[in-house]
Amino acid sequence: MMLTFRLNGKPVTVSAPPDRRVVDILREDLGLTGTKESCGSGECGACTILIDGETRLSCLMIAAQIDGAEITTVEGLTSTEEGGILMEAFVEQGAVQCGYCTPGMELSALPLLKDTQQMDREAIKVALSGNLCRCTGYVKIVDAVARAGAIIAEKRDKA
Amino acid sequence: MTEVFSPSHLSEALSLMERIPGIRPMSGGTDLLVRQRAMGEVDPSPLMLLSRIDELGGIGFQKGELVLGAATPFARIVSHPLVKTHAPPLATAAATIGGPALRNMATIGGNIQTASPAADSLPALYVMRARLVLVSHVGTRILPIDEFIRGPGKTDLLPNELIMEIRIPSADGSEAWHFEKVGRRKSLAIAVASFCGMLRFSGDGKVSEARFAWGSVAPTVARSVEAEQAVIGSRLDQGSVKKSILATQASLAPIDDIRATAEYRRMLAVGLLACFLDAPRSGG
Numbered sequence: 001m002m003l004t005f006r007l008n009g010k011p012v013t014v015s016a017p018p019d020r021r022v023v024d025i026l027r028e029d030l031g032l033t034g035t036k037e038s039c040g041s042g043e044c045g046a047c048t049i050l051i052d053g054e055t056r057l058s059c060l061m062i063a064a065q066i067d068g069a070e071i072t073t074v075e076g077l078t079s080t081e082e083g084g085i086l087m088e089a090f091v092e093q094g095a096v097q098c099g100y101c102t103p104g105m106e107l108s109a110l111p112l113l114k115d116t117q118q119m120d121r122e123a124i125k126v127a128l129s130g131n132l133c134r135c136t137g138y139v140k141i142v143d144a145v146a147r148a149g150a151i152i153a154e155k156r157d158k159a
Numbered sequence: 160m161t162e163v164f165s166p167s168h169l170s171e172a173l174s175l176m177e178r179i180p181g182i183r184p185m186s187g188g189t190d191l192l193v194r195q196r197a198m199g200e201v202d203p204s205p206l207m208l209l210s211r212i213d214e215l216g217g218i219g220f221q222k223g224e225l226v227l228g229a230a231t232p233f234a235r236i237v238s239h240p241l242v243k244t245h246a247p248p249l250a251t252a253a254a255t256i257g258g259p260a261l262r263n264m265a266t267i268g269g270n271i272q273t274a275s276p277a278a279d280s281l282p283a284l285y286v287m288r289a290r291l292v293l294v295s296h297v298g299t300r301i302l303p304i305d306e307f308i309r310g311p312g313k314t315d316l317l318p319n320e321l322i323m324e325i326r327i328p329s330a331d332g333s334e335a336w337h338f339e340k341v342g343r344r345k346s347l348a349i350a351v352a353s354f355c356g357m358l359r360f361s362g363d364g365k366v367s368e369a370r371f372a373w374g375s376v377a378p379t380v381a382r383s384v385e386a387e388q389a390v391i392g393s394r395l396d397q398g399s400v401k402k403s404i405l406a407t408q409a410s411l412a413p414i415d416d417i418r419a420t421a422e423y424r425r426m427l428a429v430g431l432l433a434c435f436l437d438a439p440r441s442g443g
Contacts, residue, residue, distance in 0.1 A: 041197075
């Protein structure tokens with residue numbers, strides 16, 4: 001089927017079987033390998049993307065579900081100010097070791113940064129609770145999201 | 160390649176089901192796609208997406224009942240004010256399902272139809288006496304949740320039927336509720352055991368109604384009428400609580416599996432009830 005959707009702010013048209021997995025369309029058909037696949041069964045969060053601003057698992061979605069959708073992958077992270085700040089905070093806080101979980105972690109954190117008033121450490125942990133990391137022990141990842149939240153809150157206060 | 164239909168109206172979906180025997184309704188897909196992948200072969204029967212059908216979405220309140228569209232994702236159920244007011248243990252249970260992204264996808268109708276012994280929404284639905292509205296091109300019928308679930312992975316749904324709505328009689332605010340799930344970790348974990356309890360009290364402080372249900376300790380949600388009877392009419396004194404606990408021990412027959420032993424499960428199931436009876440007003 002012909003699919004039309006917006007990917008990281010740009011319109012995309014692609015032909016794919018209607019039951020092709022979204023993670024395969026992104027990685028193999030469109031060459032956007034930032035989105036990772038690990039478990040392939042909804043238990044690790046590595047393949048997390050945003051659909052219309054909400055987190056989804058791209059390994060458990062099929063082509064027919066994304067027709068007309070607005071998709072954000074890690075490649076589009078820095079196109080928003082929050083995403084850019086989040087990425088820098090991950091680097092600054094040393095929140096990345098092997099890096100495999102990082103795209104999923106960042107996309108799970110991104111919706112949280114829209115409303116920094118609601119953002120305490122517990123809310124960050126809940127938002128990241130569907131993403132597994134086997135290197136960092138999570139502390140620095142939570143630190144990075146908290147740091148990004150603090151920077152964004154400060155900017156909003158000034159504005 | 161599997162054909163995929165994406166109807167936007169219920170009538171369209173029902174006529175597709177009549178026309179194409181074997182068509183597979185897919186709601187969030189979080190069970191169906193995992194199962195398909197685990198089988199290693201693609202089922203050639205067409206899929207039918209339910210997510211664009213308006214009549215299957217939405218949360219409302221009608222005639223004293225909370226009405227949930229079957230294709231409502233759990234993330235909406237967790238945060239919706241009507242659910243928090245009228246079905247508090249369901250909101251609590253929904254928050255324990257999978258992780259945030261999964262809750263944005265997985266739906267309550269899907270959780271019911273999958274009929275897993277460990278389904279996180281089912282104990283609360285049993286305790287709250289939820290009823291299901293089932294629809295086909297012939298018409299609708301209504302079944303209580305405990306008559307709909309027939310066994311692990313087995314329900315009363317006919318091949319041409321869809322779950323349309325879940326109807327839950329409203330809580331009146333006088334109840335004490337509790338839902339708790341114990342898994343190997345807090346998030347992304349299947350329940351080792353779960354418990355939902357409800358108590359109502361009469362004016363003199365005695366228990367007038369009690370309903371208890373456990374998940375993951377039997378092929379379907381387990382109830383113990385004896386355990387409920389043991390506390391009805393009491394003020395939750397030590398004697399009646401003990402009777403209730405002993406009745407639970409006797410009536411539950413959990414199994415050993417990869418997540419826990421039968422003995423540990425029985426201990427958990429009893430412990431979850433005991434905690435609730437010890438401090439019923441602190442539940443959530």
